[in-house]
Amino acid sequence: MFKLIWRNSLRHRLRTTLTVLGMAIAILSFGLLRTVVDAWYAGVEGAAADRLVTRNAISLIFRLPLAYLNKIKAIPGIKRVAYGYWFGGVYIDEKNFFPQFAVELHNYLDIYNEFIIPPEQRQALLKERNACVAGRKLAQRFGWRLGDIITLRGTIFPGNWELVLRAIYTGAEETTDETRFFFHWDYVNESLIKTTPAIANQVGWFISQVEDLDQAPLIAAQIDDTFRNSLAETLTESEKAFQMGFVSMTKAIVLAIQVVSYVVIVIILIVLANTMAMTARERQEEYAVLKTLGFQGRHLVTLIAGESVAIALMGGGVGLAAIFPAAHYFRTALGNYFRVFHVSQETLLLCLVIAVLVGLVAAIFPAWRAARLPIAEGLRRIG
Amino acid sequence: MAEESLPPVLVEINDLTKSYRRGLQIIPVLQHVCLNIRAGEFLALMGPSGSGKTTLLNLIAGIDQPDAGTLRIAGVDISRLSESELAIWRHRHVGFIFQFYNLVPVLTALENVELPLMLSELPRRERRLHAELALQLVGIADRMDHYPRQLSGGQQQRVAIARAIVTDPVIIAADEPTGDLDKVSAQEVLELLTRLNQEMGKTIIMVTHDPRAAERASRLQHLDKGVLNACTPGM
Numbered sequence A: 001m002f003k004l005i006w007r008n009s010l011r012h013r014l015r016t017t018l019t020v021l022g023m024a025i026a027i028l029s030f031g032l033l034r035t036v037v038d039a040w041y042a043g044v045e046g047a048a049a050d051r052l053v054t055r056n057a058i059s060l061i062f063r064l065p066l067a068y069l070n071k072i073k074a075i076p077g078i079k080r081v082a083y084g085y086w087f088g089g090v091y092i093d094e095k096n097f098f099p100q101f102a103v104e105l106h107n108y109l110d111i112y113n114e115f116i117i118p119p120e121q122r123q124a125l126l127k128e129r130n131a132c133v134a135g136r137k138l139a140q141r142f143g144w145r146l147g148d149i150i151t152l153r154g155t156i157f158p159g160n161w162e163l164v165l166r167a168i169y170t171g172a173e174e175t176t177d178e179t180r181f182f183f184h185w186d187y188v189n190e191s192l193i194k195t196t197p198a199i200a201n202q203v204g205w206f207i208s209q210v211e212d213l214d215q216a217p218l219i220a221a222q223i224d225d226t227f228r229n230s231l232a233e234t235l236t237e238s239e240k241a242f243q244m245g246f247v248s249m250t251k252a253i254v255l256a257i258q259v260v261s262y263v264v265i266v267i268i269l270i271v272l273a274n275t276m277a278m279t280a281r282e283r284q285e286e287y288a289v290l291k292t293l294g295f296q297g298r299h300l301v302t303l304i305a306g307e308s309v310a311i312a313l314m315g316g317g318v319g320l321a322a323i324f325p326a327a328h329y330f331r332t333a334l335g336n337y338f339r340v341f342h343v344s345q346e347t348l349l350l351c352l353v354i355a356v357l358v359g360l361v362a363a364i365f366p367a368w369r370a371a372r373l374p375i376a377e378g379l380r381r382i383g
Numbered sequence B: 001m002a003e004e005s006l007p008p009v010l011v012e013i014n015d016l017t018k019s020y021r022r023g024l025q026i027i028p029v030l031q032h033v034c035l036n037i038r039a040g041e042f043l044a045l046m047g048p049s050g051s052g053k054t055t056l057l058n059l060i061a062g063i064d065q066p067d068a069g070t071l072r073i074a075g076v077d078i079s080r081l082s083e084s085e086l087a088i089w090r091h092r093h094v095g096f097i098f099q100f101y102n103l104v105p106v107l108t109a110l111e112n113v114e115l116p117l118m119l120s121e122l123p124r125r126e127r128r129l130h131a132e133l134a135l136q137l138v139g140i141a142d143r144m145d146h147y148p149r150q151l152s153g154g155q156q157q158r159v160a161i162a163r164a165i166v167t168d169p170v171i172i173a174a175d176e177p178t179g180d181l182d183k184v185s186a187q188e189v190l191e192l193l194t195r196l197n198q199e200m201g202k203t204i205i206m207v208t209h210d211p212r213a214a215e216r217a218s219r220l221q222h223l224d225k226g227v228l229n230a231c232t233p234g235m
Helices: A002-009 A015-038 A067-072 A106-109 A121-129 A138-143 A185-195 A213-225 A239-249 A251-282 A284-292 A297-333 A345-372 A375-379 B053-060 B083-093 B109-118 B124-138 B152-163 B183-200
Strands: A051-056 A078-086 A100-103 A131-135 A149-154 A157-173 A181-184 A205-210 A233-236 B009-022 B025-038 B042-046 B067-072 B093-095 B171-175 B203-207 B219-224
Touching: A015 A251, A015 A297, A015 A345, A051 A106, A051 A213, A051 A239, A067 A078, A067 A205, A067 A213, A078 A106, A078 A185, A100 A185, A100 B152, A106 A121, A106 A181, A106 A205, A121 A157, A131 A138, A131 A149, A131 B203, A138 A157, A138 A375, A157 A185, A181 A185, A205 A213, A213 A233, A233 A239, A239 A251, A251 A284, A251 A297, A251 A345, A284 A297, A297 A345, A375 B053, B009 B053, B025 B053, B025 B203, B042 B053, B042 B183, B053 B067, B053 B171, B053 B203, B083 B093, B093 B152, B109 B124, B109 B152, B124 B152, B152 B171, B152 B183, B171 B183
Parallel strands: A100 A181, A131 A157, B042 B203, B042 B219, B093 B171, B171 B203
Antiparallel strands: A051 A205, A051 A233, A078 A100, A078 A205, A131 A181, A149 A157, B009 B025, B009 B067
8 A cells, every 4th residue: 555655646756746846845934934933932942940030110221220239139049140231232333233231240151051151261251341252153253263352332332342252152052042242241330430420330130040940939029029119110020021021022023924834834735735636536537446446435545645645745854854954044144133043843843743734634635535436437437 | 958057146136227317317227127147157248338238237346336126146235235345345256357457557567466455464475476376367477567558458458357356256347358459469358258257167247349259258138228138037
């Protein structure tokens, strides 16, 4: 039976090749679009459960006083606290965008232990006032080497900020963002004290690492209670919820991508269903002959569904094989937009399941017709 | 010949009626047909186009169902069998030979002959042995690895005959088996059918337009407008 299914699937070489190509492109598109969605959620997925983010309750654009640091540290159950803000500088040209953060590096690097830095680089980074650290992919993108001077033109914090690259971090996992850029919050703040003291000694957010995961919601509530009725009330949430807040701003785009990914599958389903319907119509006599030999409806259903699934899997296989070089191209060409572009195992599995499902669904109508075909009617088509 | 020494009746057809519907119109094809066929007979069914001979053959082979009447084969009323029961019955008891051979083009001669055995529980090795033996019987074992497109019409029909006999059926139903063949090939196929009938005792029911083919049969029945020329079940 498998031999017959396989040979039937290759019977019309051109038709099968075109359908396989269509299927391959559909699966490739689906896989890439799913990976785009995953990339969108990469920050959320990369968030650790033991990290709490505290920001101004009104909006992220309003800052919090640095003075909150000691009060947060004093709350039982908190292991470490770091702070920082979004710097938003321009490197040479605006098109060279990458995420830049001025942070309290000592605790920050302890909290974000997925950023792996060689000990001697870490030491140099923490020692030097205007030192900075870049992710591996970011350093690769601009060809930076340790010791290079990187000048950022401030947009939120005016002026040219000269930084020395003292460390390059690598991600602990494949999904870790390696395109971030960090430097000392103190370096910016010291300058602000001199130039614009009104905005000095402020932070965009505090990030706290808790000792006990189960206590995280309680600690978050305690932090917010501490600053209730103050001039700058706080909102503390898990890092995941915090990241999710950013993603939800672009929810419509993500939804559109998801819809498009499924539309692609529906289109190829129609194409394959048409191919299988044509094939089954052409072979009605053959099915009648098989029935004459004693084959039953269920055997014909197996033959047709098997052929349909075989074609779908051939296309799926080609699509999956193409997904890795395509993802590599995306990573290289669109690295600015997708800092993490990793084809997950779930996506691969989903592509495979969808290929099988498309094959099965496309076979339903022709298989049903073939199973119901009266033999005499099928044979009357002969001669 | 005395009645006691005759072989038993294998096919008993009594008052068989069949019609087809074309839109709102009902077209009668067979009307009150009565026919008995004894085991080991070689019966030729002749008649003009549209006389209902192929329909009668299809009914006997269990690939169509009558509207009325009874059709008993080896004591089983096949008109009462369900579709799946009928499929199993066909597989076990009937070998069908078509005018245009109807081999599966993507399978070799051997694989085509092996096809009906795929429904049996025989292991692959035995299936292959059976198929090879059937091809040897029809004298085409040397072409077992050829695809239908690589065979002549006569050779393809031999493969089709091998496919029809591979399950060792009681009845061989042949619908104009020489209709698409040249004279020489037609003679070879008829020779083969005669051998199957005489040497292996197969009951053969053959629809044909060709009087020379009909001459090979031990009995001839004419159908005209769905009526057998003589409705004498005891024949």
